[in-house]
Amino acid sequence: MNSNKVIQVKGLTKMFGDFTAVNAITFAVEKGEIFGFLGANGAGKTTAMKMLIGISNPTSGSAHVAGFDVFTQAEDIKKNIGYMSQKFALYDDLTVKENITFFGGIYGLSKLKIKEKTKEMIDDLGLEDVANQLVGALPLGWKQKISFSVALLHEPKIVFLDEPTGGVDPITRRQFWEMIYRAAHQGTTIFVTTHYMDEAEYCDRVSIMVSGKIEALDTPKKLKEQFQVTSMNDVFLKLARG
Amino acid sequence: MGISINHISKSYKHVKALQDISFDVKPNELFGLIGPDGAGKTTLFRILTTLLIANEGNATIAGYDVIHDFKEIRKHVGYMPGKFSLYQDLTIEENLKFFATIFGTTIDENYDLIKDIYVQIEPFKNRRAGKLSGGMKQKLALCCALIHKPKVLFLDEPTTGVDPVSRKEFWDMLKRLQQKNITILVSTPYMDEAALCDRIALIQDGEILQIDTPETIVKQYPKTxxxxxxxxxxxxxxxxxxxxxxxxxxxxxxxxxxxxxxxxxxxxxxxxxxxxxxxxxxxxxxxxxxxxxxxxxxxx
Incomplete structure (x- = not known):
């Protein structure tokens, strides 16, 4: 297996009874790449991602994530990936520091390492004033930046971001993308699922799922050229409407 | 028969949710309130739909005052809240009938207004609302907000969490409703939807940053x-x-x-x-x- 391929998926399929939610998808993601995983509501994105993060068993096909097999090494996958979603990120009724300690513990970091990481994160994000405040009291943009950093605590090879920036103001959102670019620059692979097409424009490459299949996969630039449109939104509309 | 908002302010404990908001929405205008989460969009919608009382300022909807004439306003506005608020365990048809009945009307009476939208979900009319996809829920919620033929329609983030295809269809529907003499105030966190409105107000941290047509706002950008x-x-x-x-x-x-x-x-x-x-x-x-x-x- 090519060591630069952090995610390698071949013919991955998931059936629920007679219904094929994910239909033989094949793709690979390189180290340090920002990969956008798009699709309409119900196209099979979430089902596919659940298989990749080791919480749902595929029906057939193969997939390796961070070098581990999704069929036989799901627990190893969980230890080697980070996950962040807008729906669930941090505990609102714990302080910023407590959240870091809690998630550090879950990921099995030593007390010393947690201490180091906490300091690093607080300095990095300028959290000195809010480190002992409850996360629930912080603005959405801060929560997102903190939860992204928390997802990186254990220095995973890949971070899965599930619709990360919906609803945030445009400036905060760009600060967030700068953090993503930095992580990618440092070699972390970023896997973003979203149906917000403007998030797709930030990705190195983008795949678009329609009814369980990957119908397009390329850089945003090439996809726009291929479909002769000026935005990813229009690419999506052309694909989804057939 | 539009909306007039004069110096509205609203605070919750330590948070100034809205600070001195004033703008008018003209009759039959499609007006967009564009801003991120926490900007105050929902607070303003709740004040305008008489569900919340402002600390300062006043507003009229279709000529009615939000405080003194709140009962009249409730008869004449349609409100689609950001959170799906229909009965999950009633079917599509039952939800629609329910809303028609409490407004003292019937589905038949105003069917013209919702027809374009309703035909898209009618094949599933016996399905419970809780079992519908995001796009279908959104269409049902719009039908329920329209069934009493409101003069003014309030749509709070109708396209949040909805995929691009459903978003596009939804905006097409709004354009058609506008032709039927309905004033529409719609909020969205998506900046790209601004271009679909006649005029927009940009809002952040409870304050209006700018009000104008989307074309004018973009044209006034000061730099290259x-x-x-x-x-x-x-x-x-x-x-x-x-x-x-x-x-x-x-x-x-x-x-x-x-x-x-x-x-x-x-x-x-x-x-x-x-x-x-x-x-x-x-x-x-x-x-x-x-x-x-x-x-x-x-x-x-």
Whole structure:
């Protein structure tokens, strides 16, 4: 297996009874790449991602994530990936520091390492004033930046971001993308699922799922050229409407 | 028969949710309230739909005062809240009948108004609302908000969490409703939806940043924006931010939007600087401002 391929998926399929939610998808993601995983509501994105993060068993096909097999090494996958979603990120009724300690513990970091990481994160994000405040009291943009950093605590090879920036103001959102670019620059692979097409424009490459299949996969630039449109939104509309 | 908002302010404990908000929505206008989560959009909607009382200021809806005439307003407005608020365990048809009945009307009486939208979900009319997809829920909620033929329609983030295809269909529906003499106030966190409105108000942290047509707002952007691209996005952003003459540096999809503090800015000079920073495949091209550029400039 090519060591630069952090995610390698071949013919991955998931059936629920007679219904094929994910239909033989094949793709690979390189180290340090920002990969956008798009699709309409119900196209099979979430089902596919659940298989990749080791919480749902595929029906057939193969997939390796961070070098581990999704069929036989799901627990190893969980230890080697980070996950962040807008729906669930941090505990609102714990302080910023407590959240870091809690998630550090879950990921099995030593007390010393947690201490180091906490300091690093607080300095990095300028959290000195809010480190002992409850996360629930912080603005959405801060929560997102903190939860992204928390997802990186254990220095995973890949971070899965599930619709990360919906609803945030445009400036905060760009600060967030700068953090993503930095992580990618440092070699972390970023896997973003979203149906917000403007998030797709930030990705190195983008795949678009329609009814369980990957119908397009390329850089945003090439996809726009291929479909002769000026935005990813229009690419999506052309694909989804057939 | 539009909306008139005069110096509305509202605070919750320590948070100033709305500060001195004033604007008018003309009859039959499609007016967009554009801003991120926490900007105060929902608070304003709740005040205008008589569900919340402002600390200061007043507002009229279709000529009725939100305090004194609240009962009249409730008969004449349709409100689609951001959170899906229909009965999950009633079917599509039962929900619609329910709303028609409490407004003292029937589905038949105003069927014309909802027909275009309802036919799309009618095949599933015996399905419970809780079992519908996001796009279908949204269409049902719109039908329920329209069934009593309101004069003014309030739509609070109707397209949040909905995929691009359903979003497009939804905006097409709004355009058609506008033709039927309904004034529409719609809120959205998506800047790209601003262009679909007649006029927009940009709102952040409880304050209005700007009100105008989307075309005018974009045209008034004070600087020339350049699309800058290079082979390493992170290094490009860091180098541009370190450039002494930068005015703003914002990642924008596959490009960075760059503006310069100087009037006589020469792109070649910037290119040389970036090359000296070991960046390759550099392109610098003029581009048009978007609503998002304008929003960030106002919020700066």
């Amino acid at each position: 924006i350049y699309n800058v691209n290079a082979s390493n996005m992170y290094q490009l952003i860091m180098s541009l931010k370190a450039y002494p003459h930068q005015y703003s540096v914002y990642p924008f999809g596959e490009f960075v939007h760059y503006t310069d503090t100087r009037d006589g800015f020469n792109p070649d000079e910037l290119k040389q600087y970036l090359q000296a920073q070991n960046l390759s495949n550099i392109t610098i091209e003029k581009t048009q401002a978007t609503i998002e550029d304008s929003f960030m400039e106002f919020a700066k």
